Amino acid sequence: MCRNIRTLHNFEPVATRDEVHDAALQYVRKLSGSTKPSRANEEAFDRAVDEVAAATERLLESLVTSAPPKDREVEAAKAKARAAKRYATV
Known part of the structure; x- marks a missing residue:
């Protein structure tokens, strides 16, 4: 379930x-053990996603690094190569 949370x-x-938002949604799904909340829990679920997303945005805005920014396409290609190697059939 948390595979979709990316750096x-x-x-x-x-x-x-x-x-x-997608990362926050996956996080809340994992914690709650539910991919879709019941109607009784929907408001709390949605509020939690919004709060986690807001906290994530604040975190990302405040982080600093001296490393050069990564390229999304290059990182995606590396991940695809790792997956191909990991799940390759012999």
Whole structure:
């Protein structure tokens, strides 16, 4: 379930609100043990996603690094190569 949470810091261009929201959603899903909350829990679930997303945005804005920004396409290609090697059939 948490495979979709990706590193969002130190990329050019910076993480979008959608990427931050998607990571927050996956985090709340993992903690709650539910991919879709019941109607009774929907408001609390949505509020938690919004709060985690806001905290994530504040964190990303305050982090500093001396490393050069990473390129999304290069990092995606590296991840794809790792996955191909990991899941290769013999």
